[in-house]
Amino acid sequence: MDVLDARLVLKRSFGFEEFLDGQEGIVSEILSGRDGMVVMPTGGGKSLCYQLPAMCLEGVTIVVSPLIALMKDQVDALEEKEIPATLINSTLTHAEQRERIARMRAGEYKLVYVAPERFRAEGFVAAMREVKVGLFAIDEAHCLSQWGHDFRPDYMRLGQARAALGNPQCVAFTATATADVRKDIIGVLELEEPFQTVTGFARPNLSFNITAVEKAASKFKRVKAIVEEHKTGIVYCATRKRVEEVAETLNSWGVKSIAYHGGMTEEQREATQNKFISKKADVAVATNAFGMGIDRSDVRFVVHFEIPGSVEAFYQEAGRAGRDGEAAWCELLFNYADTRTQEFFIDGANPGMPLIRDVYQYFLNAAGANHEVHVGIDEVKDAVGAKNGMAVSSAISVLARNGLIERFDVKGQRMRGTRLRRPEVLASGMDLDEDALEEKELRDRSKLQAMVQMCYGAGCRQQAILEYFGEMDAEVCGACDVCCSDYGTESRDTSENEDMIVRKVLSGVARMSWKRRGEWEGRFGRGRIVQMLTGSKSQEVMKAALNELTTYGILKVEGTAFLNELMHALHDAGLLVTQRGEFPLVTLTKRGEEAMKGDGRYRIVWPQARKESMVKDGGTGGVNGETLGELAPFDGTLFTMLKDLRNDLAKQDGVPSYVVFTNKTLEAFARLRPKSVEAGLRIKGVGPAKAEKYLEPFLATIGEFEG
Ligand code: ADP
Ligand code: ZN
Numbered sequence: 001m002d003v004l005d006a007r008l009v010l011k012r013s014f015g016f017e018e019f020l021d022g023q024e025g026i027v028s029e030i031l032s033g034r035d036g037m038v039v040m041p042t043g044g045g046k047s048l049c050y051q052l053p054a055m056c057l058e059g060v061t062i063v064v065s066p067l068i069a070l071m072k073d074q075v076d077a078l079e080e081k082e083i084p085a086t087l088i089n090s091t092l093t094h095a096e097q098r099e100r101i102a103r104m105r106a107g108e109y110k111l112v113y114v115a116p117e118r119f120r121a122e123g124f125v126a127a128m129r130e131v132k133v134g135l136f137a138i139d140e141a142h143c144l145s146q147w148g149h150d151f152r153p154d155y156m157r158l159g160q161a162r163a164a165l166g167n168p169q170c171v172a173f174t175a176t177a178t179a180d181v182r183k184d185i186i187g188v189l190e191l192e193e194p195f196q197t198v199t200g201f202a203r204p205n206l207s208f209n210i211t212a213v214e215k216a217a218s219k220f221k222r223v224k225a226i227v228e229e230h231k232t233g234i235v236y237c238a239t240r241k242r243v244e245e246v247a248e249t250l251n252s253w254g255v256k257s258i259a260y261h262g263g264m265t266e267e268q269r270e271a272t273q274n275k276f277i278s279k280k281a282d283v284a285v286a287t288n289a290f291g292m293g294i295d296r297s298d299v300r301f302v303v304h305f306e307i308p309g310s311v312e313a314f315y316q317e318a319g320r321a322g323r324d325g326e327a328a329w330c331e332l333l334f335n336y337a338d339t340r341t342q343e344f345f346i347d348g349a350n351p352g353m354p355l356i357r358d359v360y361q362y363f364l365n366a367a368g369a370n371h372e373v374h375v376g377i378d379e380v381k382d383a384v385g386a387k388n389g390m391a392v393s394s395a396i397s398v399l400a401r402n403g404l405i406e407r408f409d410v411k412g413q414r415m416r417g418t419r420l421r422r423p424e425v426l427a428s429g430m431d432l433d434e435d436a437l438e439e440k441e442l443r444d445r446s447k448l449q450a451m452v453q454m455c456y457g458a459g460c461r462q463q464a465i466l467e468y469f470g471e472m473d474a475e476v477c478g479a480c481d482v483c484c485s486d487y488g489t490e491s492r493d494t495s496e497n498e499d500m501i502v503r504k505v506l507s508g509v510a511r512m513s514w515k516r517r518g519e520w521e522g523r524f525g526r527g528r529i530v531q532m533l534t535g536s537k538s539q540e541v542m543k544a545a546l547n548e549l550t551t552y553g554i555l556k557v558e559g560t561a562f563l564n565e566l567m568h569a570l571h572d573a574g575l576l577v578t579q580r581g582e583f584p585l586v587t588l589t590k591r592g593e594e595a596m597k598g599d600g601r602y603r604i605v606w607p608q609a610r611k612e613s614m615v616k617d618g619g620t621g622g623v624n625g626e627t628l629g630e631l632a633p634f635d636g637t638l639f640t641m642l643k644d645l646r647n648d649l650a651k652q653d654g655v656p657s658y659v660v661f662t663n664k665t666l667e668a669f670a671r672l673r674p675k676s677v678e679a680g681l682r683i684k685g686v687g688p689a690k691a692e693k694y695l696e697p698f699l700a701t702i703g704e705f706e707g
Contacts (some may be wrong), residue, residue: 026434059134348390522585
């Protein structure tokens, strides 16, 4: 059957003129007989991808779907199109089930929807053996991943169910696009060399922006500018305290806003949420507890006040902007120091075996003769001497999930009681899956790491997000901060000689880092690394015995200034990463490690080019007391402030922003920080006319920034 026939079926049986994005490729892969893994967002048109092949393949297509109500709707819709379909789930009597299975055997249906728990029944599986199954389609396949948000144990059994059906062709469908979940699905269903399609996740109406900010004050400045320009939106904060602080600040500016977080009562949350939905408030300031149920399509901006814990969370939250398809603005205010809050959450969600044991031991000790304990989390926390209350709650959840304890409501009290379910089990004899617990913690940490790396990335934001989810062929979006600035457009491949220098730097950084559990950890700052590479004899270098490294002094001829710049460029190119806020330590990223080993597929803004582009030809004098060769470090906050100022001026004058100053000129301002008109005039892109018209406010902003 070829594509033409598929189009015919699309029109005749389903009444659609055209395939939606991605459908045609998926249908033709399925018709070629391969196993497959399809990831498509909700509403993308997944059902058709198995319903159409069902019409063309021999035998019946079994669709496993977890939601009984949806099943019914689907079958009704198919019957309306005169497609022979039915469903089998627990709402049927045994007699009805038997009858439908018999009709399946007789080949009367093209599609049969089956609830996953049916495969638990031996009798059902045995009866199904004689049915000719053409395709085994698993809808909402993420339900079989323990890392998904919607785990259903019955889904774990579908691999065996498939085997029992004689291993028919199997295709899994889900809207959850993470690599972890995909891997689980392929493993459990034992998909054989499946085609994998991730499609439809791009949000072309959203502009993604990541802004480096160092001070809280600059964050508020950005929020103010964004609220003024875009009016309606959501500000996500990492903590309750920050939610309240930001909401208060917004209200003090006269912006109608609500605060929303998990510490509020159910009624309070509902009331505030309704205020936002009914448009009585323009801005919602919230933790990630907010959003599941919000149905407001005209959200024009989403700001992340701090870095979220994963790209998944980021995209889901940012994606609440622009549901109506109109342009919307997403901005993440990035400060590396904020990752600590996320690390604290990860610690809280992953209590670790020792704490789990301590908490269990505490319950064993404290339980009365009825095996019950009535205490709040705080008391448990104090009793076991834990620092992180969240970790204690998580430990309790782990114990409950594993059937060692159960929690119950105590009449007339707010706290919940705990009952030992297997009081004979000692703390030393708990049989918890420690590997799984450890693996989950590692996954949480690497998700955060991926989010951090995205913030340091120098490529199109939308493309980076889609790549993370497995959609590899996305175009650059043309709307994100990277696409819209010319900052970074000079990035290019390196020559052989340049690549050698890069690899020397990276090797030096590797020798000055730890590698633990496959993750790089920095031990030194940029300055010290450059000292080592140039063979400095300073005390600090000697004390740390850096002169004994094989990379000591290997880039002496390149000089300190150049190497400083190169380190910045490697950073921007995503090969190096800076860890920890107040004491920045530099280490390799995964891509950096690859490049060190010889993978030349990276692009970089080579420092020389940057230097030349910044200063006018023949400029030899110092700017700001510095020699031109020694460029000051780039400050993202100042750059952003200058950009805002430039955009305001451009708007005032009704001209495109580059007519005021280009981004490259602003970058030079941010690096060289001119304080006088003469100093400003030495920067490329600042002529006498522009200087007269625009320079003054920029000098003032720089002065203000330096305070
Ligand atoms: P998903 O399961 O991915 O959430 P559905 O399969 O329910 O999405 O499809 C979403 C909507 O798109 C449905 O109303 C469906 O009828 C419609 N649809 C699917 N394919 C097409 C098509 N080729 N042309 C027009 N509408 C389509
Ligand atoms: Zn882009």
